[in-house]
Amino acid sequence: MREARFYTTSADYVYQDLRHRIITKQLQPGQRLPEVNIAVQMGVSRTPVREALRRLASEGLVTIIPNSGARLACPSQKEMENAYVLREHLECLAIRLAAERISERQLRRLEDSVIEEERAFHERDLKLYLEVNENFHRTIAESSGNRILAEYVENILARTNVYIVFYDPFYDIDTNPSIPQHRAIIAALAERSPEKAEALMREHLRFSMEGLQLPKEPEEF
Amino acid sequence: MREARFYTTSADYVYQDLRHRIITKQLQPGQRLPEVNIAVQMGVSRTPVREALRRLASEGLVTIIPNSGARLACPSQKEMENAYVLREHLECLAIRLAAERISERQLRRLEDSVIEEERAFHERDLKLYLEVNENFHRTIAESSGNRILAEYVENILARTNVYIVFYDPFYDIDTNPSIPQHRAIIAALAERSPEKAEALMREHLRFSMEGLQLPKEPEEF
DNA sequence: GAATCGTTTGTTGTGTGCAACCTAACCGCG
């Protein structure tokens, strides 16, 4: 049962719940998403469902064909590579800026994130891990002082995290070097070194992309 | 009168028409946008208007406060600077990639754009100029071969173009060096020189940002 | 047997009504 009005609007509730279902693999890539099905499952009307689907579409997580309907995204290998190229550039730009102006408070938030991340690792909680990981990267983006850049980072982050869920089903939580890498990044930020922070971030992202077992290319015109 | 069914859906029609009204200064920054007003003006119901407003919100052109309504964006100086920083990075990345893989067909499209641009200049048609200018930059982004990057460029382009309309009311169409700059960029792309193309693009964007007479900072917490 | 056209079913697009909410003006009270 959903918590009593923890969300401001029904549309927002549906949006968050759909993202939750994607992260927890209750939905498959490419799957059709008829509005009525979702509406009755969530106990709302089609109107807020439509709104949530459009929002997910603007983030690239679902594709909507007019008069045909919505499907969960089904990213090709090329698309994922493209997304990672973009993510690398955006996050490297963000961390360069962040290294010069991050506050103590934000540094503490980053450290807290890593502690939470360790907990997620020990409990083998992929959903919590993705959430905390997202927080870590989002905090850095916000620390850049460029709010629009932070928005874009959040967007590309949502996409690539979904790719991980889709195509990294046996994500090895034990050998994953994410935590030490995150710690190194925090250290570089703490000593206000843009070059070092950027290099570490780049390496971190390259590594996480290589973890993906990319599917065979289904695209062909 | 709107052309007979040139748009696939009413929501799309409302979306395009709202953008048109923004470009032609029929709407002021910060202005309230009540759904019913727009609906009756465009001869549709509130439903497609809602959808169009959400879409504009996802592009940063309007801000929506739940239970309160939508207003046209009212960007601060800092926000515009941030947007331009981001735009510069995204477009420079795109043109570097484009220089190595642009097709003859795409090069011809760029040349056509510049010719159209000249026409807009001679006719002092700001709206046409902005449209053609957008086409020019969009074509380059698409030529990068990274579709997601192209999406992001298109998004940031929409924002910054709106900023021009808002804050550059006496845009001097005569002394504007945009056309020779665009020609130089095409030449660099034609000879497949990523470094030269990027440098020219960076200079071009810096110049167009400086043209903005930025408003006084209304932001203060 | 294959192809084409009509029908049918399921899904989306849009209009509309009602309830909840926010805002602002107004009135009464200190």
Place this chain on the structure above:
DNA sequence: CGCGGTTAGGTTGCACACAACAAACGATTC
């Protein structure tokens, strides 16, 4: 005269109904 509470107006949020469209199936014809 100023301030707080109340009320009225306007706007959004959501549910529901109907219309339009698309894809799938089946029937009919060549």
